[in-house]
Amino acid sequence: MDAESLLLSLELASGSGQGLSPDRRASLLTSLMLVKRDYRYDRVLFWGRILGLVADYYIAQGLSEDQLAPRKTLYSLNCMEWSLLPPATDEMMVQTSVVKGRFTGDPSHEYEHTELQKVNDGEKVFEEEVVVQIKEETRLVSIIDQIDKAVSVIPRGALFKTPFGPVHVNRTFEGLSLSQAKKLSSYFHFREPVELKNKTLLEKADLDPSLDFLDSLEHDIPKAEIHRGSIQGNWQDPALPWPAAMT
Amino acid sequence: MGDPPPAPDPSAPQPSSRRSSQVSEQRSQERAQLPPAVPDGVQQMPLDAQVLRSSQEILESQANLQSWSQGASLSPYEQLAMFQAEEAQLGGMEYPSLNTGFPSEFLPQPYLDGGGIQVPGNASLMQQLQHGRGNVFQELESAYQEPRPDLLGQFSMYQREDLQFSASAQHGPYMSDDPALQFSPSELGFMSFSMQVPEPEPRELAVQNAKAYLLQTSVNCNLSLYEHLVNLLTKILNQRPEDPLSILESLNRTAQWEWFHPKLDTLRDDPEMQLTYEMAERQKALFVRGGSGEGEQDMEEEVTETAVPNIMETAFYFEQAGVGLSSDESFRIFVALKQLVEQQPIRTCRFWGKILGLSGSYLVAEVEFREGEEEVEEEEVEELTEGGEATEAHGEEEGEEDEEKVTDVIPKPTWKPPPVIPKEESRSGTNKFLYFVCNEPGRPWTRLPHVTPAQIVHARKIKKFFTGRLDAPVISYPPFPGNEANYLRAQIARISAATHISPLGFYQFGEEEGDEEEEGRAGRDTYEENADFEGIPVLELVDSLANWVHHRQHILPQGRCTWVNPLQKTEEEEELGEEEEKADEGVEEVEQEIGPPLLTPLSEDAEILHTSPWTTRLSCSLCPQYSVAVVRSNLWPGAYAYAIGKKFENIYIGWGHKYSPENFNPSLPGPIQHEYPSGPEIMEMSDPTVEEEQALKAAQEHALATAEEEEEEEDEDEDEDADD
Numbered sequence: 022m023d024a025e026s027l028l029l030s031l032e033l034a035s036g037s038g039q040g041l042s043p044d045r046r047a048s049l050l051t052s053l054m055l056v057k058r059d060y061r062y063d064r065v066l067f068w069g070r071i072l073g074l075v076a077d078y079y080i081a082q083g084l085s086e087d088q089l090a091p092r093k094t095l096y097s098l099n100c101m102e103w104s105l106l107p108p109a110t111d112e113m114m115v116q117t118s119v120v121k122g123r124f125t126g127d128p129s130h131e132y133e134h135t136e137l138q139k140v141n142d143g144e145k146v147f148e149e150e151v152v153v154q155i156k157e158e159t160r161l162v163s164i165i166d167q168i169d170k171a172v173s174v175i176p177r178g179a180l181f182k183t184p185f186g187p188v189h190v191n192r193t194f195e196g197l198s199l200s201q202a203k204k205l206s207s208y209f210h211f212r213e214p215v216e217l218k219n220k221t222l223l224e225k226a227d228l229d230p231s232l233d234f235l236d237s238l239e240h241d242i243p244k245a246e247i248h249r250g251s252i253q254g255n256w257q258d259p260a261l262p263w264p265a266a267m268t
Numbered sequence: 269m270g271d272p273p274p275a276p277d278p279s280a281p282q283p284s285s286r287r288s289s290q291v292s293e294q295r296s297q298e299r300a301q302l303p304p305a306v307p308d309g310v311q312q313m314p315l316d317a318q319v320l321r322s323s324q325e326i327l328e329s330q331a332n333l334q335s336w337s338q339g340a341s342l343s344p345y346e347q348l349a350m351f352q353a354e355e356a357q358l359g360g361m362e363y364p365s366l367n368t369g370f371p372s373e374f375l376p377q378p379y380l381d382g383g384g385i386q387v388p389g390n391a392s393l394m395q396q397l398q399h400g401r402g403n404v405f406q407e408l409e410s411a412y413q414e415p416r417p418d419l420l421g422q423f424s425m426y427q428r429e430d431l432q433f434s435a436s437a438q439h440g441p442y443m444s445d446d447p448a449l450q451f452s453p454s455e456l457g458f459m460s461f462s463m464q465v466p467e468p469e470p471r472e473l474a475v476q477n478a479k480a481y482l483l484q485t486s487v488n489c490n491l492s493l494y495e496h497l498v499n500l501l502t503k504i505l506n507q508r509p510e511d512p513l514s515i516l517e518s519l520n521r522t523a524q525w526e527w528f529h530p531k532l533d534t535l536r537d538d539p540e541m542q543l544t545y546e547m548a549e550r551q552k553a554l555f556v557r558g559g560s561g562e563g564e565q566d567m568e569e570e571v572t573e574t575a576v577p578n579i580m581e582t583a584f585y586f587e588q589a590g591v592g593l594s595s596d597e598s599f600r601i602f603v604a605l606k607q608l609v610e611q612q613p614i615r616t617c618r619f620w621g622k623i624l625g626l627s628g629s630y631l632v633a634e635v636e637f638r639e640g641e642e643e644v645e646e647e648e649v650e651e652l653t654e655g656g657e658a659t660e661a662h663g664e665e666e667g668e669e670d671e672e673k674v675t676d677v678i679p680k681p682t683w684k685p686p687p688v689i690p691k692e693e694s695r696s697g698t699n700k701f702l703y704f705v706c707n708e709p710g711r712p713w714t715r716l717p718h719v720t721p722a723q724i725v726h727a728r729k730i731k732k733f734f735t736g737r738l739d740a741p742v743i744s745y746p747p748f749p750g751n752e753a754n755y756l757r758a759q760i761a762r763i764s765a766a767t768h769i770s771p772l773g774f775y776q777f778g779e780e781e782g783d784e785e786e787e788g789r790a791g792r793d794t795y796e797e798n799a800d801f802e803g804i805p806v807l808e809l810v811d812s813l814a815n816w817v818h819h820r821q822h823i824l825p826q827g828r829c830t831w832v833n834p835l836q837k838t839e840e841e842e843e844l845g846e847e848e849e850k851a852d853e854g855v856e857e858v859e860q861e862i863g864p865p866l867l868t869p870l871s872e873d874a875e876i877l878h879t880s881p882w883t884t885r886l887s888c889s890l891c892p893q894y895s896v897a898v899v900r901s902n903l904w905p906g907a908y909a910y911a912i913g914k915k916f917e918n919i920y921i922g923w924g925h926k927y928s929p930e931n932f933n934p935s936l937p938g939p940i941q942h943e944y945p946s947g948p949e950i951m952e953m954s955d956p957t958v959e960e961e962q963a964l965k966a967a968q969e970h971a972l973a974t975a976e977e978e979e980e981e982e983d984e985d986e987d988e989d990a991d992d
Contacts, residue, residue: 038921
């Protein structure tokens with residue numbers, strides 16, 4: 022959620038029971054402003070919170086002008102001091118897939134994972150137990166990346182793509198009408214499109230290249246559900262593989 | 269349009285069979301009604317008349333139903349589809365009756381009476397019919413709904429009522445065929461054509477055919493080609509764009525789009541918003557103070573104790589902890605709970621939490637009824653179940669008798685279902701509290717049924733998201749005994765038992781428990797508030813988990829809080845005489861299951877993967893003097909508890925599932941049961957092959973030969989002996 026509209030967004034997203042206490046909210050507002058100034062981001066989004074055993078991580082993301090460019094991720098333990106996280110790579114993903122369990126809340130904590138590795142010693146091949154250390158920071162990065170790829174959703178029309186390539190926020194976007202908001206096809210994944218090139222020419226002919234340049238939610242398995250949030254009728258979309266992620 | 273007197277006719281169903289699926293069921297009902305009706309055509313008239321009248325209002329009059337042409341031009345009728353009007357089948361049914369020899373003398377008269385309608389065509393029409401072209405007319409009439417008023421006027425019997433029709437159905441001079449003059453776009457959706465009586469001219473008939481074909485509605489929607497073309501042409505004529513031919517396609521598209529996205533009038537309500545309006549209406553009722561006659565008395569009554577808890581205060585504290593719903597929603601929940609308390613005889617009430625679901629969420633309220641109030645419903649339920657069991661018992665006995673009569677006794681299966689563990693009484697154990705749920709504040713509260721141990725046992729094995737509808741089936745393996753309401757109740761029971769905690773000392777055991785010795789291992793199950801509780805400092809609450817205790821009974825693996833030996837015979841079983849069977853099988857020893865006693869501290873909870881099952885936090889590290897101690901469950905994500913001073917509360921907001929580090933794997937199906945014991949009497953013997961048979965034969969012959977040789981030798985020996 023945008024730093025500017027943080028309070029309002031928090032109210033609307035409160036249906037799932039997760040919220041922020043007033044002190045956190047206040048400190049977030051302040052610190053995100055400072056982050057935006059220091060790192061010269063175009064937009065700073067409060068991504069969310071990851072619960073840990075000892076402490077919780079608060080995550081924010083900074084975007085530059087081009088909305089689809091890789092984002093910088095920052096984390097903080099107390100909503101005041103933010104540290105930059107390294108960008109996610111595929112190796113990290115593989116490495117951290119073996120770690121299970123909760124986050125501890127201590128970024129310097131290292132998970133130990135014993136692996137059997139084959140070691141070639143001359144002609145002999147024997148297996149050795151190697152203890153691999155995985156830092157919690159790495160795990161954090163890859164989890165955030167996974168969640169983003171799976172779950173971050175944006176309504177159709179909120180972003181548009183210019184012919185030069187960069188993607189901009191659509192300032193004339195007024196929101197989706199009620200009938201459109203009920204359809205899954207009016208929501209897109211906010212990440213590099215993967216399925217777009219697999220569409221047939223017929224389907225592509227119906228698309229508007231400036232608005233429909235991302236994967237739609239329609240063909241996802243398991244199917245996302247949209248349900249009415251609060252009384253005002255805002256629609257929330259709990260993403261199933263990550264049940265705590267709501268849009 | 270003239271409806272020939274409907275007569276029950278076996279051929280009537282034929283044309284109806286040609287109808288396409290667009291005919292509504294209503295029409296088929298009408299169709300069905302008419303044939304079995306009185307054979308006398310007269311009596312059927314009122315029915316027709318009614319139908320006609322209704323359609324009359326819808327129909328517009330047109331001109332130029334010309335006479336029927338000869339059969340040649342009628343073949344396209346086969347292609348004619350239904351119209352939206354209702355008379356279609358009426359026409360079809362009625363025409364065969366014409367064949368039955370309607371006195372032709374009737375024909376000319378009504379026409380003249382009808383006024384303004386061409387007559388001669390009908391006369392020839394009828395003649396043609398009598399020449400055996402009834403079928404043709406069936407189809408014809410099926411095509412046109414509208415000829416009704418005119419044709420109906422034909423028959424003197426119907427004259428009196430149909431005069432009205434014909435009068436109102438004045439199809440004036442049939443002007444140019446320009447639809448734009450006759451139709452306005454807003455009417456197009458609702459009407460079909462009314463055409464006049466056809467006159468027997470082939471060309472005009474062909475026109476009617478074509479029109480009827482164009483009026484065929486599309487499969488996808490209610491729009492027919494005719495209407496769409498009318499729209500399009502109207503639009504073009506109104507706008508008069510330059511070079512319309514080149515932009516014809518886009519015009520076509522926009523016309524179609526506009527049909528389905530009507531531009532809203534500023535004066536008309538937006539129908540899309542009705543959902544939110546309804547919701548607001550429902551919630552308005554919540555905010556109205558109940559009861560008329562407000563006065564000071566009412567205020568005083570309300571100020572005294574009410575069962576509704578102070579939700580706003582709880583919400584405030586939870587908000588400090590970073591948990592909970594927005595204050596707006598909390599207030600609505602508060603008002604909804606107030607409504608619940610007014611409706612039901614409730615002694616204590618608590619907001620238990622919110623369970624999220626795929627299409628909707630559940631707000632759960634935990635209540636306790638006043639003494640004696642809930643017995644009524646329980647008894648009804650019990651009677652039903654008892655009745656069911658009795659009939660089942662009878663069924664079993666009868667079945668057994670039948671089996672004995674059969675000469676070949678079918679081997680009885682040795683599998684017996686595991687004994688059903690009785691559910692706990694109300695107000696005790698898992699059923700200590702009653703739960704009411706609703707989807708949104710403002711909707712009516714539904715009571716959840718009591719939970720049975722079987723349901724809890726099954727709920728432990730499955731993991732399914734809630735959909736938000738209480739009657740949704742829970743499809744899973746092992747099959748869950750119940751629907752979503754039962755699954756919800758089972759999860760609520762598990763969550764409550766696992767995560768309802770309180771600061772140490774808030775509750776204590778009562779001192780009047782005299783039979784503690786007898787219950788012994790079962791442990792105590794009641795507690796009461798400690799009046800002397802002074803509160804534990806927040807910092808201590810956060811530091812040590814030993815300062816918190818469970819105040820709900822642990823659920824045993826059996827599914828109950830107090831253990832029950834499932835092999836104990838109940839009275840019913842003894843009546844059925846199964847006691848002998850069980851004695852024969854041998855009593856299995858079942859160990860009593862013991863769980864941690866009530867009021868055990870959290871520090872004794874089992875760990876998950878080397879992590880503590882609870883996490884404690886101070887709500888605000890910047891101001892520890894005023895912060896709240898928050899405890900969060902790691903086993904059931906979404907369960908929170910806060911405590912400050914003498915106040916504490918539990919809440920659950922989540923999906924209703926336990927935390928597991930691995931992904932959920934459903935249990936595998938059980939091993940395949942043995943059908944029968946293998947034994948030689950059942951095993952199939954393979955027939956000997958030819959070689960084996962031959963070998964056996966050879967061996968036998970050989971044996972025989974050797975036996976003979978031996979005999980010969982013996983004989984020889986004997987002879988020799990004899991010789992000697």
